[in-house]
Amino acid sequence: MNKFKEVIQANRAWYCLDCGKCSSVCPITLHIVDGYTSPRLLVEGALASGEETTLEDPLLWSCLTCQRCSEICPSEVNFSDFIQGARQLAQDQGRSGRCTHSGMVQSWMRMMADPSLEQDRLGWLTDDLALDQDSDTIYFPGCLPYYHAAFAELGFEGLEIARGALKILNVLGIQPRILEDERCCGHDLYWQGEMETFQMLGSLNLDLIQKSGAERIITTCPECAYTLRTTYPEVIGDLGLDIFHLSEFLAQQPSLKTTLKDNGSEGEKVTYQDPCRLGRFAGTYQGPRELISELGYQLVEMDHNRKTSICCGTSCWSTCGQVNKDLQSSRLEEARHTRAELLLTACPKCQIHLKCAQKEPGKSDSSQLTIRDLTTVLADRL
Amino acid sequence: MSTLRTGQKVILFTCSWHAYSCQEEVGRLGKPQTTAVIPIRLSCLGRISPGIILKAFENGAAGVLLLGCPEGHCRYESGNLEARKVVEETKSILKLLGYEECQLDYQLLPAENPDQYLEVLHSFMTRIQDSRVTT
Numbered sequence: 001m002n003k004f005k006e007v008i009q010a011n012r013a014w015y016c017l018d019c020g021k022c023s024s025v026c027p028i029t030l031h032i033v034d035g036y037t038s039p040r041l042l043v044e045g046a047l048a049s050g051e052e053t054t055l056e057d058p059l060l061w062s063c064l065t066c067q068r069c070s071e072i073c074p075s076e077v078n079f080s081d082f083i084q085g086a087r088q089l090a091q092d093q094g095r096s097g098r099c100t101h102s103g104m105v106q107s108w109m110r111m112m113a114d115p116s117l118e119q120d121r122l123g124w125l126t127d128d129l130a131l132d133q134d135s136d137t138i139y140f141p142g143c144l145p146y147y148h149a150a151f152a153e154l155g156f157e158g159l160e161i162a163r164g165a166l167k168i169l170n171v172l173g174i175q176p177r178i179l180e181d182e183r184c185c186g187h188d189l190y191w192q193g194e195m196e197t198f199q200m201l202g203s204l205n206l207d208l209i210q211k212s213g214a215e216r217i218i219t220t221c222p223e224c225a226y227t228l229r230t231t232y233p234e235v236i237g238d239l240g241l242d243i244f245h246l247s248e249f250l251a252q253q254p255s256l257k258t259t260l261k262d263n264g265s266e267g268e269k270v271t272y273q274d275p276c277r278l279g280r281f282a283g284t285y286q287g288p289r290e291l292i293s294e295l296g297y298q299l300v301e302m303d304h305n306r307k308t309s310i311c312c313g314t315s316c317w318s319t320c321g322q323v324n325k326d327l328q329s330s331r332l333e334e335a336r337h338t339r340a341e342l343l344l345t346a347c348p349k350c351q352i353h354l355k356c357a358q359k360e361p362g363k364s365d366s367s368q369l370t371i372r373d374l375t376t377v378l379a380d381r382l
Numbered sequence: 383m384s385t386l387r388t389g390q391k392v393i394l395f396t397c398s399w400h401a402y403s404c405q406e407e408v409g410r411l412g413k414p415q416t417t418a419v420i421p422i423r424l425s426c427l428g429r430i431s432p433g434i435i436l437k438a439f440e441n442g443a444a445g446v447l448l449l450g451c452p453e454g455h456c457r458y459e460s461g462n463l464e465a466r467k468v469v470e471e472t473k474s475i476l477k478l479l480g481y482e483e484c485q486l487d488y489q490l491l492p493a494e495n496p497d498q499y500l501e502v503l504h505s506f507m508t509r510i511q512d513s514r515v516t517t
Binding site: 099101102103104105107108110111112117118119120121123145146149150152 | 431432433434436437439440471474475477478479480
């Protein structure tokens with residue numbers, strides 16, 4: 001069997017019923033103006049015409065791999081993984097998507113794959129944060145120091161998220177360790193089909209984490225959590241320890257509630273953006289909502305929430321154009337209609353992308369909406 | 383004239399105006415140049431972005447030097463100011479990656495000044511010669 005057929009087979013594309021339910025919910029399809037395409041048409045093309053048709057389809061690179069289509073598919077076609085597999089084949093042929101930010105993020109990810117690299121990534125730690133390099137808990141900040149440097153102009157919270165996570169863990173009596181030579185988890189390279197670099201990054205992290213002897217990893221990035229927990233065992237190797245997104249971990253810590261200070265925001269309306277990798281991919285919907293409730297806020301859901309939540313609009317630092325901006329503006333409009341003044345999310349990238357969309361001239365009038373990470377809001381209340 | 387170790391390369395970004403005229407003048411006068419420097423001419427340094435600079439380091443550059451027009455002399459009004467912001471942002475990313483601050487530099491250079499051009503280039507190569515070895 002050739003590789004393309006293997007990708008079809010592995011992801012149940014044969015079972016597509018041509019019903020078009022995926023096309024009715026795909027956020028990209030909804031906003032496409034020129035060159036209409038949809039998950040259904042892409043799969044139909046793959047089955048009827050083969051590899052070349054698929055690799056030429058614009059959705060191959062613009063797909064957000066948000067899993068919204070698979071959530072509704074009656075045949076359980078795994079479209080996101082199908083796209084990932086097809087992208088691998090495309091990369092093998094020297095094809096790739098259009099990088100955003102002139103490929104800045106891809107560059108630093110690839111540079112981190114160099115085993116001889118000696119990063120200087122812990123300069124953000126402050127004296128009030130307690131760490132213990134023999135701790136059984138690793139806090140994995142992922143690319144937060146890098147995103148902080150790159151997206152400061154957007155007002156992105158970046159390192160406030162990392163410091164907030166440490167403050168929360170400290171209050172819970174946990175003094176975690178941070179791996180000085182931690183590398184990017186490789187999520188974006190994996191989903192772009194750039195397997196060789198992903199494997200290099202993964203192997204470096206696997207080695208580092210296994211040698212640490214720690215028993216659990218806590219991260220504030222849903223993509224890191226999903227990649228370390230699910231993708232590494234499939235592609236790199238099992239890390240052999242528990243991996244949590246902070247919101248998942250805190251849901252198991254009832255003592256946190258008693259330590260939260262009142263800041264007079266009781267009953268204030270907030271809305272919540274489910275990150276794709278935390279929600280649809282990991283099934284974590286309730287944990288963040290419980291934390292919001294513990295903060296005393298009144299959660300007002302957007303029209304699309306939980307399983308039907310809409311992606312923040314760009315993935316893998318690739319293919320961001322008018323379609324993505326329209327999608328993001330429409331999502332911000334949904335948030336505005338809740339009449340909440342605070343939009344909480346639990347993913348650094350959701351925050352970056354939605355804050356970027358807020359600056360898009362003439363689009364959504366969402367300037368009154370404050371976008372923050374659940375971590376920093378929690379930390380402020382300790 | 384290169385003070386770099388064998389194999390080390392410098393990527394030099396200039397706009398089409400002041401610094402580029404210096405480069406042309408160096409060539410016209412037949413002054414010695416080094417193959418360790420790879421010049422890339424842009425319409426304006428306002429075109430530069432962190433991604434472009436990082437790409438140079440990803441591909442093994444030992445240093446990246448940008449030569450812009452003196453303040454108030456940008457043909458596109460603010461390109462040289464934009465470039466400065468980009469350089470500062472990129473420096474903070476490079477620091478995280480373990481690079482030394484001197485490996486990325488931005489200097490302003492008046493037109494038709496070949497000697498100063500060579501001096502700036504030589505000084506940059508001297509400063510980076512002992513910095514992190516890149517592949």
